[in-house]
Amino acid sequence: MIKILFICLGNICRSPMAEFVFKDLVRKQGLEQNFIINSAATSTEEIGNTMHYGTRRKLEEKGIPYTEHTARQLIKKDYEKYDYLIGMEEKNIKNIIRIIGEDNKNKVFRLLDFTDKPKDIADPWYTGNFDITYNEISKGCIALLEYCKNKLLKA
Numbered sequence: 001m002i003k004i005l006f007i008c009l010g011n012i013c014r015s016p017m018a019e020f021v022f023k024d025l026v027r028k029q030g031l032e033q034n035f036i037i038n039s040a041a042t043s044t045e046e047i048g049n050t051m052h053y054g055t056r057r058k059l060e061e062k063g064i065p066y067t068e069h070t071a072r073q074l075i076k077k078d079y080e081k082y083d084y085l086i087g088m089e090e091k092n093i094k095n096i097i098r099i100i101g102e103d104n105k106n107k108v109f110r111l112l113d114f115t116d117k118p119k120d121i122a123d124p125w126y127t128g129n130f131d132i133t134y135n136e137i138s139k140g141c142i143a144l145l146e147y148c149k150n151k152l153l154k155a
């Protein structure tokens with residue numbers, strides 16, 4: 001079993017998009033029983049709010065199912081509960097560490113660091129561009145799933 005928590009600033013745009021994209025990939029490969037997948041925010045800005053319309057519209061356009069989502073903030077206990085805490089950008093990583101303390105079990109990663117083009121995923125809340133965000137999240141999730149499948153094989 002691999003437990004993954006996707007994390008961004010608000011938990012209404014990028015991290016829920018990553019959560020549902022990753023769940024869809026996992027479902028299509030028949031691996032659902034091997035994963036627990038969720039998402040959270042580093043900030044308190046959007047707590048209790050649903051996914052951004054741009055994220056919902058993009059998921060619908062791509063035929064990716066999603067369930068009701070309510071933004072929640074990362075808490076220190078999540079570090080014990082999850083195997084991987086996956087941020088979208090370097091600023092998220094700094095804020096994750098601020099909340100959980102030291103990453104002494106090496107669980108904190110940036111999503112695109114699993115790809116051959118490591119970089120931050122721009123925030124569509126500011127850019128308004130959900131296409132670029134979706135394409136990058138999709139690439140990151142595909143690479144992360146390959147990484148996880150190797151871990152499952154070795155487990």
Ligand code: 4NP
Nearest residue numbers: 008009010011012013014125
């Ligand atoms: P997200 O985008 O981190 O991808 O969910 C944002 C959503 C809300 C805010 C910032 C970023 N905000 O400041 O409220």
